[in-house]
Structures are given as C-alpha cells and as structure tokens.
Amino acid sequence: MLAGTGNFTENTRKALEDAALQKALGNVKRGFIAKRAKARAALPEFETLRDEAKEIKIHTLAHMDLYLARYEAQVKRAGGQVHWARDSGQARRIIAGICKAAGAKSVTKGKSMITEEIGLNRYLQAQGYEVVETDLGEYLIQIRGETPSHIIAPAVHLNKEQVETDFRSHHKNLPPERPLSKVSDLVNEARQVLREKFVNADVGITGANFLIAETGQSVIVTNEGNGDLTQTLPRVHIVAASLEKVVPTLEDASTLIRILARSATGQDISTYTTFTSGPKREQDLDGPEEFHVVLLDNGRSGLPGGEFEDMLRCIRCGACLNHCPVYQSVGGHAYGSVYPGPMGSVLTPLLQGVSEARHLPHACTLCGRCEAVCPVRIPLPAMLRRWRMRDFAKKPPLAKAKLGLKLWVFLARHPALYRLITTPVIKILALTGGRKGRICALPFGGAWTDQRDLPAPQGTSFMARWRKGERP
Amino acid sequence: MSAREAILGRIKQSLNVSGDDAGRKHTVKSRLETHPRHTIPERGQLDLEGRIGLLAEILEGQSASIAPVAKIADVPEEILRYLRGHGLAPALRIGENPVLRPLDWERAKLEVAAGAADTHTLTGCSTAFCAIAESGTLMLLSGPQNPATLNYLPDNHIVVLKREDVLASYEEGWDKMRARGADIPRNVNYISGPSRTADIEQTIFLGAHGPRRLHVVMVK
Numbered sequence: 271m272l273a274g275t276g277n278f279t280e281n282t283r284k285a286l287e288d289a290a291l292q293k294a295l296g297n298v299k300r301g302f303i304a305k306r307a308k309a310r311a312a313l314p315e316f317e318t319l320r321d322e323a324k325e326i327k328i329h330t331l332a333h334m335d336l337y338l339a340r341y342e343a344q345v346k347r348a349g350g351q352v353h354w355a356r357d358s359g360q361a362r363r364i365i366a367g368i369c370k371a372a373g374a375k376s377v378t379k380g381k382s383m384i385t386e387e388i389g390l391n392r393y394l395q396a397q398g399y400e401v402v403e404t405d406l407g408e409y410l411i412q413i414r415g416e417t418p419s420h421i422i423a424p425a426v427h428l429n430k431e432q433v434e435t436d437f438r439s440h441h442k443n444l445p446p447e448r449p450l451s452k453v454s455d456l457v458n459e460a461r462q463v464l465r466e467k468f469v470n471a472d473v474g475i476t477g478a479n480f481l482i483a484e485t486g487q488s489v490i491v492t493n494e495g496n497g498d499l500t501q502t503l504p505r506v507h508i509v510a511a512s513l514e515k516v517v518p519t520l521e522d523a524s525t526l527i528r529i530l531a532r533s534a535t536g537q538d539i540s541t542y543t544t545f546t547s548g549p550k551r552e553q554d555l556d557g558p559e560e561f562h563v564v565l566l567d568n569g570r571s572g573l574p575g576g577e578f579e580d581m582l583r584c585i586r587c588g589a590c591l592n593h594c595p596v597y598q599s600v601g602g603h604a605y606g607s608v609y610p611g612p613m614g615s616v617l618t619p620l621l622q623g624v625s626e627a628r629h630l631p632h633a634c635t636l637c638g639r640c641e642a643v644c645p646v647r648i649p650l651p652a653m654l655r656r657w658r659m660r661d662f663a664k665k666p667p668l669a670k671a672k673l674g675l676k677l678w679v680f681l682a683r684h685p686a687l688y689r690l691i692t693t694p695v696i697k698i699l700a701l702t703g704g705r706k707g708r709i710c711a712l713p714f715g716g717a718w719t720d721q722r723d724l725p726a727p728q729g730t731s732f733m734a735r736w737r738k739g740e741r742p
Numbered sequence: 743m744s745a746r747e748a749i750l751g752r753i754k755q756s757l758n759v760s761g762d763d764a765g766r767k768h769t770v771k772s773r774l775e776t777h778p779r780h781t782i783p784e785r786g787q788l789d790l791e792g793r794i795g796l797l798a799e800i801l802e803g804q805s806a807s808i809a810p811v812a813k814i815a816d817v818p819e820e821i822l823r824y825l826r827g828h829g830l831a832p833a834l835r836i837g838e839n840p841v842l843r844p845l846d847w848e849r850a851k852l853e854v855a856a857g858a859a860d861t862h863t864l865t866g867c868s869t870a871f872c873a874i875a876e877s878g879t880l881m882l883l884s885g886p887q888n889p890a891t892l893n894y895l896p897d898n899h900i901v902v903l904k905r906e907d908v909l910a911s912y913e914e915g916w917d918k919m920r921a922r923g924a925d926i927p928r929n930v931n932y933i934s935g936p937s938r939t940a941d942i943e944q945t946i947f948l949g950a951h952g953p954r955r956l957h958v959v960m961v962k
Contacts, residue, residue, distance in 0.1 A: 294943070301944040315783045322780045329773075335753045336770045348926075354745040406950055407941035423941065430942050453945045461951060468951075469861055484774050485926055495937040495952025498894045502929075513749070518770070519777035524912040528783070535940070538800065538877040542894075542952070543932035550928055555837060555889040556858035557928050567745075571752035 278629035281604035294427050295601050298420075302592035305536025306643065313538075319529050324647045326522045327583035331574050337483040337516045338565070344486025348548025350561035358388035361566045365390060365475070365508060366397055368562050372506045374399065374472035380490060380497035381405035382477030383421055383586060384510045384566055386608045387621070390475075402467045404496040406460055413440045419602030421609060422534050422588040427601050430456060464496075474500040474558070478511035479585070480526060481563075484519040487547045488563065491530065491540035498544055507549070507558040512566045514582040526585060529645040534587040568621055577656060581616050583646040590640035590650060596633050605630060612640035612650045619657055625664070631657035692731065700729040779913050786876030786910035793875035793908045794960070800878025804935030805948055806956040810905075813962060814841065817902055818850035820959050825852075825865065828955065830898060834865040838886040841869050842902065858889035859896050866892030866953075867900040872907040872915050873958075877934060880958065881915045884929035893931055899953040901933070903960050 285291055310316045330337055342352040355361035361384075369377060377399050379385065391401045391412070403412040407425035411418060413436050418424030425433075434450040437459055449455055476497050478488040488509045490497040501507045517523050531537040550557030573579050591597045591611030602610035607618040607627060615630035631654045640650040666672065681688045703709050703726020712719050743751075759766060788796060798808045811820045825832055833853040836842045847854040859866050868888045870880045880901050884890040893899055909915055919926070937952030948954050 297944045301940075313783060313785070315781050318781050319783075326780070332757065333766055333770050335750045335757070335759075336766060338750065338753075340770070340774065348928075354749050356745045356748060360745060404951065405941070406939045410941065423944075425941055426944075428942070433942055453942045454947050456942055457939055457947045457950055461949065464951065465861060484777060487926070487930070493938045493940070494950035495894045496950070498890065498929075498931070499951055502890050502894065513753075518773045520916040521777045521779050521913055524916070525780040527912070539879060539932065539934050541804070541933070541935045541938055543879075543934075545930040545932075546928060547926060548928055551885065553886045554884065554928060555886055556891045557884070565749075567749045567752075571749050572756050574753060574756045575758055576756060 277606060278604065278633060281606060282600045282633075285600040285604040290429055290432065291427050291601055294429050295598055298423075298426055298592055299598055302423075302535070302588075306533060306589060306592070307536075309532040309536040309538065313528075313532065316529070316532065319525055320645050320647060322525050323529050323585075323645055324583065326517060326525060327646050330517055330522070331514070331579060331582055333518075334513065334516065334574055337518055338513060340483040341481050341486055341516050342565075344483070345547065345561075345563055346486075348486050348561075350486070350548040350563060352563045352565060355564055355566050355568075357568055358566075361388045361510070361564050361568075362390055362393045364564050365510070366394060368506065368508055368560075369394065369399060369473050370397075372472055372560065374506065376400040376402070376467070376471045377473045377475060378402050378404050378467055378471040378500045378504065379408070380474070380476035380492065380500040381408050381424070382475065382510050383418075383608065384477055384512055385475060386418060387512075387568065388510075388566065390510070402464070402471070404464055404468065404494075404500050405492070406457065406494060406496070409460060409464065410436065413437075417603070417608065419610065420588060420591055421586050421611075421613075427603065468496075468499045468503050471500075471504040473506040473508060474502075474504040475508045475510060476501050478509050478515050478563075479530065480523045481511055481516045482518075482520060482523055482545070483516055485545075485547060487545040488515075489523060489527075489543065489545050491527070491543045493535075493537075493541040495542050498542060501544075501546060502557055505558055506560040506562070507546075509546075509561075509563045510566065511563065512568065513570050514584075530585055530587055533589040533643065533645040573620065578616070578620055578653060580648050581613075581620065581653065583648055584613055584617070585646060586613075587645055589643040589645065593639040593643050595635060595637060595639070600633075605633070612654070613648070616648075616650055616653045616657065628661050628665070631655075631661065689731070689733065693734070696727045696731060697729055699727050702726060777916075782911045782913060783876055786874070788875065788910065790906065790908065793910060794905060796875040797873055797878055797908050800875075801935065801956075801958060804878060805938075806878075806935050806958060808958040808960060810960045810962065814902075815845065817842070817959055817961065818845050818847050818852055821867065821900055822850045822852055824900065824957050824959075825898075828898075831864055834867045834900065835859055835863045835892060835896070836867045837889045837892060839869055840887060842867060859891040859894075861895065863892075863896045865898040865900060866896040867902065868892050870901050870903040870907065870958075872909050872918055873903055874910075874912055874915055874932075875908055876911050879912075879932045879934045882929075882931040882933065883919070883927045884931065885927050890929045890931060893933060894937075894952045896953060897949070898955045898957070899933075899936070900957045900959060903958055905960055905962050908960075 353364045410425040419427040480489040549561040597611040619627040708723035835855045936956040939950035
C-alpha cells in the first residue's frame with residue numbers, strides 16, 4: 271500500500287506530460303487558494319486562532335497518554351469499545367475481526383486517510399467483503415482502482431469526461447442514452463447507486479477529524495452527508511483514527527474547527543460536522559447497535575518530544591498541498607505515497623522509513639508557502655531539511671556533486687578569488703543570453719535547459735554595481 | 743504486553759515522563775473540568791436581532807432558506823407553503839418529537855408519519871437544539887425526538903428553530919448542552935446548509951448524498 275515512492279523522478283516526468291492531469295491540477299490553483307484567501311480575509315481573528323490552535327496541539331501532545339486514556343474511558347462509558355493497534359497489520363486484523371463477528375457481508379466507508387494508510391480496502395476485499403467508498407471523490411477513484419491524489423479532494427486529478435467514461439463502464443444498469451455530460455448528471459448518478467449501498471451495508475467505517483477526551487466523542491466533517499449515512503444506517507459503526515487526533519475539550523475542538531474548513535475549502539465550516547459517541551441509545555429509533563474505535567499508532571507514539579513532534583499537530587486540511595508549487599505541477603500520485611505534498615513528504619518517511627521515501631523530502635523548493643498557510647504552523651520546510659540532512663548522512667551524494675560543493679565552499683570562503691572567476695563567467699552568460707536575456711541550451715546544464723530557459727545574468731554582479739555607487 | 747500498554751508506555755517514554763506524575767494529571771484534570779474558551783470571533787457577538795440576521799444571511803448564502811412564523815402553531819402552515827412552493831408532496835416524517843407531534847397537521851392537510859427516515863422519505867422535519875450565528879450552523883441533538891436519519895436520508899430537510907435559541911458561538915452551544923444535565927446523545931449534528939459536493943472539477947453541486955434542500959422555520 272505504501273509502495274512506489276522510489277519512482278518519484280519517473281512519476282513526475284509522466285505527470286508533467288499528462289495533459290488531462292495538468293488540466294485538472296489547474297482547478298487546485300484556481301479553486302482552493304482563492305477560497306482560502308477569501309475566508310481568511312473575512313475573519314479578522316484568523317491568525318490569532320492559528321496561534322491558539324498550535325498551542326492546543328502542543329498542550330495535547332505533551333499530555334497525550336492522559337488524554338487518550340480519558341477518551342477511552344468516555345467511549346466505554348457511552349457503550350462503545352476502543353481497540354489499540356500498534357501497526358497497520360494489527361489495525362486491519364481488528365477491523366476484519368469486528369466485521370466477521372458481526373456476520374457482515376458489505377461495508378460502506380466514509381472518507382478516512384487512516385484506512386488508506388493501513389490499506390484496509392484491499393484487505394477486506396480479499397476476505398470476501400464488499401467494500402464501498404461513499405465520499406464521491408473516493409468512490410470515483412475506487413472504481414478506477416486508484417489511490418487518493420489529495421487528502422481532502424481525492425479525485426482532484428480527474429476531469430468530468432473521465433468520470434463519465436468510468437460510470438458508463440462500471441454502472442451496469444445505466445442506460446447508454448442517459449446524458450452524463452454535466453457535473454449534476456454525474457452526481458445524481460452516483461447518488462442513486464450509492465443510496466442502495468448505504469442502506470444494505472452491515473458495517474460503516476468512518477475516520478475522525480478529532481477525538482474529544484472530555485466527552486468521548488469522535489468528530490467527522492463532510493459536505494456530502496455521506497459520513498453520517500455511513501455511520502447511522504449499518505448495524506455496526508467503526509471509527510478508524512490515529513492517536514494524535516485527540517484534543518482535550520469541546521472548546522479546543524471548536525477553535526480547531528474554525529480554522530479547519532477555512533484552510534481546506536475556504537468554507538466557514540463544512541456543511542456537516544458531527545460529534546458521535548457510542549452506539550444508539552436505548553430509546554433511539556436509528557443508529558448502530560455496536561460502536562468501535564480503532565486507535566492506530568504506526569510509529570506515532572515515538573514522535574512526541576522528538577524532532578518530528580510538530581508533525582503530529584497536522585489536522586489534514588490539505589492547505590500545504592494546495593499551495594505547494596511542486597504539488598501543483600505533478601499532483602498527488604507522483605509522490606507514490608498515501609500522503610502527498612509537503613505534509614506527506616515529512617510524514618511518509620516517519621511511517622515507512624527514510625530509505626523507502628528518500629526522494630520525497632527532496633521534492634521541494636523550500637519556498638516556505640506550506641508553512642505560511644499551515645493552520646497549526648508546522649515548520650514543514652525545516653522538517654524537510656532535517657530529512658535531507660539525515661538522508662545525506664546515510665547516503666552521501668555522488669563524487670561529482672561532492673567535488674562541486676567542495677569547490678563552491680572553497681570559492682565562497684575566498685571572495686577575491688570568487689569575484690575573479692565569476693566576473694568573466696557572468697559576462698559570457700550575459701552575452702549568450704543575447705537580447706532576450708534567456709539561455710536555451712547550456713553545456714553540462716542540459717537537465718535544466720531541456721525543460722525551461724535559464725534567465726541570463728545582466729552582465730555585472732551586485733557587488734560590482736554597489737561599488738560603482740548604484741543604490742536601489 | 744497489550745497494544746494499549748505498549749502504545750501508552752511508548753508515548754510516556756518519548757515524553758520522558760513517568761505515569762504517575764501528579765503535576766501532569768492535575769493539569770489535565772483542570773483543563774477538562776474548566777474547559778477554558780479560546781478566542782471567539784467578534785462576528786457573532788451581536789444582540790438577538792443581529793444574530794438572527796447573521797444566521798439567515800450565512801444560511802441563505804449556503805443555499806438554505808429561512809422563514810419566520812409568529813407562533814409554534816403556525817409551523818404546519820409554513821411547511822405546507824414551502825412544500826407547495828417547491829412542487830413537493832404535502833407529506834413529511836417526524837420523530838417522537840414533543841414539540842412537533844402535538845401540532846395540528848391535519849388542518850394544514852399535511853400527511854405526517856412518525857419515526858426514523860427510510861429511502862422513501864421525501865421530507866424530514868426536526869427541531870434544532872440551538873443555532874450558531876457565527877457560521878450559520880444549526881445544532882441538533884439526536885434521540886427519539888430527532889432520529890439522525892431525518893437529517894440525511896430525505897431529499898428535503900426542514901428544521902424548526904426557536905428565535906431565542908440563536909446563539910453567538912459554538913462555545914455557547916456547548917454550555918447550553920452541558921446545562922441540560924443529561925448524558926450527551928449519540929450524535930450532536932451541526933448542519934450548515936444542504937448537502938453538497940465539489941469533488942468533480944471543484945464545481946459545487948447540491949444534494950450529493952444528503953438533502954438537496956434545507957429550510958429553517960424560525961418560531962417567535
């Protein structure tokens with residue numbers, strides 16, 4: 271399930287040449303970024319809330335063991351069960367065990383990145399369960415046999431023409447004459463097909479955006495309402511969540527909710543935010559008979575107090591993906607990991623080891639936009655740099671690169687020599703650039719100029735111009 | 743060692759703390775008991791009229807509709823007007839709701855069924871516990887009076903809300919819930935508009951899985 275990160279260079283080349291993908295990625299740039307900016311501008315307290323959200327997370331992480339224990343006690347009090355899973359395999363076995371004990375045949379799922387992380391769908395399907403994703407985006411990629419390319423918009427890489435083709439080939443009862451060219455046609459078609467799945471499911475599995483220690487509630491946010499149907503209609507409801515989702519109180523959750531949707535989709539709040547504890551109460555007319563929470567560790571328990579602790583603050587809003595120039599260019603699949611983009615490049619090596627995911631921390635220009643928009647102010651660039659240093663220490667670069675760096679360090683330490691050498695080089699490059707000021711081909715620089723032009727220097731250095739008395 | 747012990751033990755080891763340090767336990771206990779508030783946005787901090795205005799503005803911006811009625815007895819008539827206006831069948835389903843059940847539905851010629859929703863239910867009707875002005879959010883508590891399926895399964899959802907229950911912030915809603923004294927219900931549902939999706943090309947479309955329409959009847 272966490273495979274393919276090793277092919278990053280090849281993946282990016284394919285992604286850049288994929289015209290349909292590039293068209294779809296345009297929607298990320300146009301949509302999410304403008305919507306977040308608008309939501310931020312409409313709430314004067316936004317930056318203060320970000321500071322407070324960060325503090326809430328720092329406080330929670332410092333007391334994570336105690337808050338988790340309290341959450342567990344409150345779930346039990348409400349009649350639910352809590353299962354602890356050290357790794358993906360254990361989590362999969364626990365969930366399959368619950369399905370088996372319930373005599374289940376079909377399982378519906380609300381959107382959950384944790385179940386992606388543990389590779390749940392394939393595992394359950396191999397055991398004979400019908401597993402249906404109900405978030406529209408997740409459903410689209412499920413019938414294509416793909417993984418999410420974005421943590422909150424899993425099908426952001428698709429265009430509506432591709433969706434129409436998929437529906438026509440997968441929905442057996444769909445009359446060929448029915449029009450499916452509009453987004454509304456496609457959504458209605460999915461609504462009809464999935465209704466039946468909702469009602470007939472034996473087990474519903476959702477994720478959790480937050481786990482509230484005070485009350486034992488898990489929180490999901492959706493716009494479609496699919497999460498609520500998933501957790502209300504079947505006999506058994508399973509919540510799959512990782513440890514760091516826990517927050518102390520309803521007040522803490524409220525602050526985080528205020529920044530979550532604004533950072534993600536630019537909404538004040540998602541259409542549906544649902545706080546759930548335990549199975550149906552005795553008098554209730556609907557709701558599941560059983561309620562289970564599977565708490566996944568997968569290496570997270572080793573992070574508090576360490577140099578990657580800050581990553582546990584992440585609330586999975588996707589803002590860092592939306593604003594990342596690398597993500598915008600290649601999309602989520604190129605990363606080859608469950609979690610793409612800046613947060614994925616930091617988290618994936620923690621989950622699957624730096625040697626497996628060593629390309630990811632390098633897929634970054636260190637431009638800093640991700641940190642600038644992160645609602646809980648995770649220092650993503652600094653952490654990516656930390657991974658690079660570890661990778662460097664483990665696997666030194668090629669001799670050629672090493673020699674180049676040594677040479678540069680030597681020159682940088684001898685400014686007079688540096689100027690002596692660079693002055694003629696700058697002049698030559700400026701001449702090569704000609705009137706256009708661009709260089710289209712460069713000996714030894716093919717890797718750069720194959721894809722784009724190199725802006726030519728202007729002819730003199732900053733130092734030289736300063737000495738001549740030029741001032742900005 | 744159980745997975746639970748192993749995980750909690752590893753967290754403590756990472757944090758470099760022993761399990762029984764009184765200071766940390768006290769900090770946690772006090773945070774849970776006092777549940778301190780953080781910054782609450784100014785935008786909802788208005789008088790009742792202002793809060794109602796903001797709630798309506800945001801809900802309408804999210805493609806919901808809202809209509810005032812003078813007294814609870816007027817609710818059936820308003821619902822009939824709404825259903826007719828949208829060419830919908832004059833029928834709805836309600837839970838074992840002590841506010842809605844006693845109303846004179848027959849006089850408004852509305853066919854009312856009781857219980858949880860099923861796939862044939864076209865219109866569900868619930869009562870809100872309160873509403874949150876700052877984000878245009880209705881807060882509903884699940885239970886026999888408001889089966890959660892009524893919120894999500896029907897094509898149309900109608901929510902009856904009392905004017906004085908329009909609060910400024912989420913925090914006020916939580917305080918109101920705590921003041922009930924009773925145990926919390928299985929679901930606390932925040933609803934801030936009809937169901938929607940933007941999963942195909944970021945184009946917003948209403949009625950993804952849940953209701954295509956949300957109508958709020960506000961009672962004086």
